Amino acid sequence: MARVHNYFVYILECAEKxxxxxxxxxxxxxxxxxxxxENVFAYxxxxxxxxLRYYQRFDQIEDAIDFEKQVKGWSRKKKEALFEEDWxxxxRLSNYKNK
Structure with a gap:
């Protein structure tokens, strides 16, 4: 029987936005x-x-890491569209050079 794994990509909004x-x-x-x-050196x-503004669950860690890397490269506007699940x-924002 295959074991179900839970991995999460999450986005936090910090106090300074x-x-x-x-x-x-x-x-x-x-x-x-x-x-x-817990970590004084953490961002x-x-x-x-x-x-917590957004999270998505993944079965495979590789998929979660790939999505995390992708979202880290996104503009603020794209992340905010993700919060609303406005695909x-x-x-549309992906088609602009200055995302």
Missing amino acids: SYYVGVTNDLEARLSQHNDG TFARRPLL SEIV
Whole structure:
């Protein structure tokens, strides 16, 4: 029997309105780590409080990592279209050089 795995790509909105994109196999624990400030060197440490704006579950870690890398390269507008699951806007924004 194949084992089901859970991997998550998530986007946090930081207190100063920047976005942080990450990947984890335990979304709840990872959000606690970010919000508790467990790593003083983390991007999110000085940008708390944090708000979970989006997450997507994957069965395969490779798929999650590929999607994380893709989204990290997206503009703010594309990420915000993702929050709304506005796929036509994501496609439209993908057709511009200055995404």
